[in-house]
Amino acid sequence: MSSSVGLLVTFEAKSGKEAELAEFLKSARALVVDERDTSTWYAFRINANQFGIYDTFPGEEGRQAHLAGKVAIALGTKAHELLVSPPEIQPVDVLAFK
Template sequence: MDRFGILAILEAKPGKEQKVASFLKSARPLVLQEVGTSTWFAFQTGPTSFGIFDTFADEDGRDAHLTGEVAKALFANAEELFAEKPQINMADLLATK
């Protein structure tokens, strides 16, 4: 069972919504290369609201993801794409299916 997660909340700058969506879609191949990342979801919840949720079996996998290529690209593009700094929340998973 995966025991660790990350929830990232992203708010696109006005007019950058399509670029954020494209950026998230383009990150998938990078995540597929991460052996420690069990699941990865990029999603949109509103016109300018986006997020990422990932799960990991252990803290090593989570730490590797936090220092990996997706995280680097996210923060390298943050000023251009996002209205505010991405909110990165660590999660301890209590139950999964």
């Protein structure tokens, strides 16, 4: 499956919630496995309290489905508890990949 579009989502954990956010992100993988149009999905840590998700899709339809999917809903319900502010969601175009 080729990927033409993606999402780069970054967020900052509240003080003392870093480990809980990291565990949430690890567990979120299970929510994405069945998404037909999610080509790749990565959860990552940037530094002690900054985290992110990067994912790719074959087209805009897959990206929009993911934005309305289980991970987005789960993160939305936990955001007030775990995050300093709402996630920064940046749509991206995939230029090349291996």
